[in-house]
Amino acid sequence: MKQKSERPLKRFLGLVALPLMALALPSSSALANIVSLNVASAATCNNTSVSSPFGIATEGTVVGNWNNTSSFGALNPTANLVNDQGVGTGISATILNAAGQAFWGASYIQTPWNYGIAHYVATPNPVEVTLDNLNTAFPTGYVAIVYVNGAAANPGAAITDGTTTYYFQTSNPQNTTPILITDTNSGDGYDVGNYAKFGSSGTPLTSDTITFTIPTGSVVANNAGIGGIQIVGVPFDLAPPDDLVASTYYVDPVSGSDLNSGTSAGSAWQTLGKVNNWNFGPGDQILLKAGATFMGKIVLSEDNGAAGNPIVVASYGAGAAPIIDASGYLAGVVIRDSEYIEVRDIEITGDGGAMVDGSPETNRYGVYAKNSSCGALNNIILDNLFIHDIYPNVGTASDGATATTHQGFGISMDGGDATLSQNIQISNCVIDTVGFKGIELKKLGNIEVIDNQLQDIGGPGIQVTTVSDLVVRGNSIDSSGSFVDSRMHGRGSGIWPYGSDRVLIEKNTVQNALGKADSCGIHIDSLNNDVVVQYNLSINNAGGFIEILGKNVNCAYRYNISINDGARVVGQPSNGPGTLNNVQPGQIIWTSGYNFAADEGPTNSYLYNNTIYVGTGITGNFNIHESTDGLLIANNIFYVVDPTADVTPAGLDDYTVAMADRVVWNNNLYQTTGIVPTFNLDLFGETGEVIGDPLFANTGGLTAADYIPSSTTFVEDQGIAIPLITGDTVGLLIGLEVATDYFGNPVIGLPDMGAIEIGGTPFPIPAAAFASNPAAVNANSVTMTSVEGPLNTEYYFVETSGNFGGDDSGWQSSPVYVDDGLLPNTTYSYTVTLRDVLDAAGAPSAAESVTTPVVTPFDSPVVLDEGFSSEPNPINTSLPWPEETWFLPATNDATKEVDNFSVFTFNGGLQTGYGYDETLIYWYSSLTWDLARDYRFTGDWEIKSVLANTLGLIVGIGEFDPSTGALIQRVKEVTTGELVTPVVGQTGSFNLSVTSTELATAGVSSSNRVGVFLQHDDEGTLGTQAAGSNDVYIVDNLRLTGTIDRDGDGIDDTDEPGLGLDPNNPDDGAEDLDGDSFSNHDEYLTGTGLNDPADFLSPALTASPTLADLLVPGSSVLNGRVYILEQSTTLGGWTAVDAVSGSDAPGLDILFQVVDPDATSFFRTRVEWE
Known part of the structure; x- marks a missing residue:
């Protein structure tokens, strides 16, 4: 039997934590070295008890032999405190109350610790507990756990060992209620814990004497004290971390109990508070009951998984995703200083409610992840979350649609340092109706934000600050800057980065952004390097299509499609009646030097091969600031129906020849003349315009396919190779050339105009074949996988046997197909066909067959x-x-x-x-x-x-x-x-x-x-x-x-004696008692007599040239069977053409009918276990 490592204790949240094994204690305490002390004062506390585990007891670990104080005033014991084995240690204790006198007070009602409290008040003397002679008992160091308590209590009061300080945070109604504390007094939303820890197993305390003090002046009212202290020896004699066994913990708010083990659905915990008082390690799972609603939040603080073995928060059971209702809490899920964490398949909401966890009233989050100075956020995955209706209870002054915003965030992650906090994935999440930002990321590296859907976001949809190596791909953002709720910000672009490096924003759809300023589909804010915006669809965004602000270096928009962006008009309400007026016009292209300092840049901006349509009623505005330092605009299609304008502000358009020399505005297609306005001083402008109709598939439509051009004269191969801007030696880090267009078609030779190629041919699709042949999942379904084609390949799986239940897939984007509703013990055959992005299909694959398994009804559960x-x-x-x-x-x-x-x-x-x-x-x-x-x-x-x-x-x-x-x-x-x-x-x-x-x-x-x-x-x-x-x-x-079938002959053992069979004979199911050519098992399956040669299943058949009827008599229709009509024209190959479950109508006749049977048709009925 393998030694099982004990699970660790929950750390105080927000502190420099003990490593994974830090406080793991064997249940028998045989390997531990712990000295535990109860501290109390007033005699009125002597009858205090608690109804649920607290502190170490919450971990399922009980430490015996506490040193319990006696009556008030007695100094017993003052020396030779015992450890958890009852052995004297030579450690002495001195306790000083606020009046300066030593005391002891009994408060021992139940183990492991009962809360004691002295009525401590602000006096000239501090409250102190001193422990001496520690080094003899703990020669290799120790960790100290201090429990604090008090009444009415003292936000701002503190406890310290002279090096580290913790702060009391909440008020409590009774003297014996533990005070919650944090490691910060800033009110920043750090979660509170019920004990503090000094030292760690990695950095243990080594002083022979330690004093814990509640400093004078920190107690602003009476009743703040020290309730208990435990000194735990380091190192702990436990199995190495590799021997830790991952556990799965279940939480059920209705049927669970926090006194349960939590390790099965039947022994689930009840509250998220229990989760938050537990320490999780590699491979642990926290599963919330599907269909249930949980009030509060989940907190993972310094809980670390491992590569390939993350800590997972997810759901269990059938039903809708579990809901975390964080109303009144900082967030539904809090992750702090942790790594290898996955959170998936959860619904989170948090609509208002006064904060009950000590967090600021002005911020609320669906998921909040933050790194402090003591850790990092690494390898975090957030997947398939539904986050909605996130608003704090109190608004904040803002520059949105009104003067106040309730700053709700769907997801907010702050890594503290992008070189430390790495490998973040946010995928397949739905974020809907939040007050401020949908997804906010700060100081992180190596990030993927992919395939998320955001709707009605009060501010920006996805906003990142000082991140590096970010991919934002495949997201749909509808209505950033929303104001459907008056608490919303009402201003924001769909996506925008600030101060970030190496950012790729591609294949997203952004539409309907609103706001008095900014509020583009995607804009590149200030101080970025190497941002590429490509293959995106931008529709009806008030602020416009292209916005690049100051101190951006070598950024690009390419192969995007913009439809009706930039309709905003200065002076009109930004978000309907009662909202502040617009202060910026909508713009097709805006380059600005704005960067929170003197105007500078942007430098080396590449805008090429975009398709831009601006319909009736929208003025197509251009705004090019004088600080623009290197600009290329080429191979774009501009289709602008109404007049255009230069809206560059006066004083920002004093262009110079040097500036103009680094503008390349050349070889763009316009459907009419006069689209590019004349800029001040007329030093730059279009130098090689092409005028003509691109012949869009559906001009004015709202889909990307509407802007597939067909003009071979003006579009096909009419682009130029994109050059470096004069003076630029870099271009784009990922290269100026592209391999594919917006739809994934290859760019061959010279590029076409705009975002979509019509002159190239699609990448060839491979010959159709199965990467994984059809295989049975169970008796009623099979799965198969095609070889994969290039991007936008579609797949069509065809069932060719014609057997009942088999279905074709239809054209689908996935190479995987699951066919269900099949018959047991039946052979099905499949082919697959691939087609390319232009709907050209290849030849089908060879057929591959699979036989579904026979159902065994008498399994052994x-x-x-x-x-x-x-x-x-x-x-x-x-x-x-x-x-x-x-x-x-x-x-x-x-x-x-x-x-x-x-x-x-x-x-x-x-x-x-x-x-x-x-x-x-x-x-x-x-x-x-x-x-x-x-x-x-x-x-x-x-x-x-x-x-x-x-x-x-x-x-x-x-x-x-x-x-x-x-x-x-x-x-x-x-x-x-x-x-x-x-x-x-x-x-x-x-x-x-x-x-x-x-x-x-x-x-x-x-x-x-x-x-x-x-x-x-x-x-x-x-x-x-x-x-x-x-x-x-x-x-x-x-x-x-x-x-139920011990001998495995396929017949229920309880039925065998009555049938003349032996329940211990595995062979008698295949025998034939009555000699009618049907085995005993087959007659048992069909319900006919095993001892009557004249009794066997014999359906009645009547036929005409247009109709065949086959009747299965009700006497043979039994529960648990499926009756299958099979047809053949040669008696050599049978096809299942119909099937009926006997469980639907046991004892009733089954009538099969076949319309227009073949001239030479044979029919039979097959019976299978269902």
Whole structure:
């Protein structure tokens, strides 16, 4: 049995955390070195108790031998505090209250810690606890955990060890309520925790004396104090991190309980608060119940997965995505200083509500990820999230559609340093109706934002600041700058980067942006390097199409399509009545030196091969600032219906010859003359205009396909090779040439005008073939995969056998096809055909066949398969007991070891007690009894300790109540183990079966649950507690299965005796008792007599030239079967032409009809298990 590493404790959020193993403690505490001290003062606190685990207890770990104070004023103990093993350590404690006197006060009601509180007030003397002589007990260093408490309490109060300081953050109504603290007093939204940690396993404390102080002046009201202290030795004697076993934790807000283990759906936790008080490691999963709503937030702080083994937050069960309602909280999901995290398949909302977690009232997030100085955000994936209605409770002054914005963010990530925080993916998310930004990214590197849908975003859709190596691809953004809710910002472009390097924005659709300024589809804000905007569709964005601001270097717009961008008019309301007026006109092209300092640049801007359509009612504006330093505009199609204008502001258009010499405005196609306005001083302009109609497919349409040109005269091969701007030696880092156009067609030879090639030919599609041949998923579905073609290839899968249930795919973009609704034990054949972007199809592939499997109706379900690789201690001890988890019913005298936690996972198995007291251990499943089955319970045992008695271990199969989990009856049991000469390390196994006959005799109900129990006796009399001890057993590899066909002949064992068959003979199903040429199994399947040679399935057939009828008599129509009509013209190959489920109408006739059968048609009926 493999040693299982214990799980770590939850760290105080926001601090420099202990590594993964930092505070993992064995349940028995045998390997730990911990000194625990209760601190209390007022005698009125002596009757204080708590109703739920707190601090270390929340981790399922209990540390014994706390040093508990006695009555008020007594100094006992002052020296030689004991550790968790009850051994004196030589450590002494001195406690000083605010009046300057030493005291002790009892507050020990239950373990591991009860809150003590002194009425501390702001006096000249601080509140202090000093521990001396630490180095002898902790020669290799230690970590200190300090619990704080108080009343009405003291935001701003602090606790310190002289080096590190933590701050009290929230008020509490009772003296005994723990105060929540953070590592910052700035109110920045850091999450609060209920204890502070000083030191870490990587950097332990080593001082022989340590003093914890609540400084004078920090207590602004009475009641702020220290409730308890634990000193934990470093290093911990535990298995190495590689031996950690990942766990899956389930959360169910209705049926769960925070006292559960959380490691199965039946023992789910209940609240997100429980999640937030847990420490997660590589491979752990946090699964929220589908269809459920959770109030609050999930916080992952310094929780680190590993490469290939991330921490995953997702959902489980059938139904809609689980909802996190973060109303009143900072965010639905908070990630801080963590790496290798995946969050997927969750819905998040947060519409208003006063903050209850100490966060600022002015910001709210769907997902909030932040790196502090002590960590990094690395390898974070956010996938398939639905984030909507995100608004804080309080607005902030802003420059939007009104003077105030409620700053709600769909996703916000701040890496702190782009060289440290790397590898971020945001994909397949839907973000709808947020007050400010849809996706905000800061100080991150190596980022992908792909295939997301954003709708009605109050500010910008996707906005990034000081990031590097970013790809924004395949996103759809509709209505950035939205004002459908008066709390919205009402201003913002679909996508814009600021201060970033190496950004690729491609294949996005951005439309309907609004706002009094900016608010383009995509604009390049200030201080960027190497931003390329390509292959995007921009529609009806008020601010315009191209906006490049100051200090941008070597950026480009190319192969984009712009439709009706730039309709904004200065002086009109920006977002309808009551909103501020527009201050900028809409513009086709705007280059500006604006950069929050003196105007400069942009430098070396490349604008080529774009298709621009501006329809009726829109003035096509151009705005070229004098600071523009290098500009190329070439190979574009400008189709502008109404007059155009130069709107460059006076004072920003004092162009120079040097500036004009670095403008290349050449070889663009215009449908009419006069589109390019004359700029001040007339130093630059179009030098090689081409006037003509590009012959769009549907001029004025709103799709990219509407702007496919057909003019060979003005478009085909009429482009020029894009040169470097004079003085530029770089061009674009990814190259000025492109391989494909907007639709993925190859650019061959000279480029065409605009974004779409008509002169080239598509990339050739490969010969059609299967990359993965059709394969059965189950008896009713198959899957297959085609070889892949180039971008925009489509695939058509055809089922060629004609067998009933098989379907063609139709043209689809995916190379994978799943055909379902098929018949069992039936052969289907498929071909695949590929077609290119111009809808030219190739030849179909060769046909490949697959036969669906036969249904085996009498399988043996696995009820329990337990190796204890990740099972926590079975500490559930009260009704109702959760399903599919181990629990201790705590009945009769079997309670003592429950309290002492003697039943726990050990060496990869389950220890069933210490041996000195009686224990009962139960487990029941989510499955009810199938009274036609036999059940078998098997497992292994090992002797851990040999004690006075050799009573073995009782193992049994039980019937459990489905509501409470209570054991109704012990159906069958056996004593296993060594009952004569036990030896430590001795191993063995057990095998217990209960038959369907025994279930009937016991009166087991089919509505109750199947389960097992283990009972470890101590002195030889069950259900009593007396002196005595029994050998200690560990069990492992526990397996409970249900069987109904033990001999595997395809016939229900319970039916075989009545049919004259032997349920233990695997061969008699293939025999033929009555000699009618039908096997016993086939007659059992069709419902005919096994002993009557005249009784076999014989459908009645009537036929005419236009109609064939085949009747299956109702006496042969049974549940669990499917009846298949097959047709043949040669008797050599049969095709399934129809099928009916017997379960739909058992006992009723089935009438098959075939219209216009072939002149020579043969028919038969085939019966299969369904």
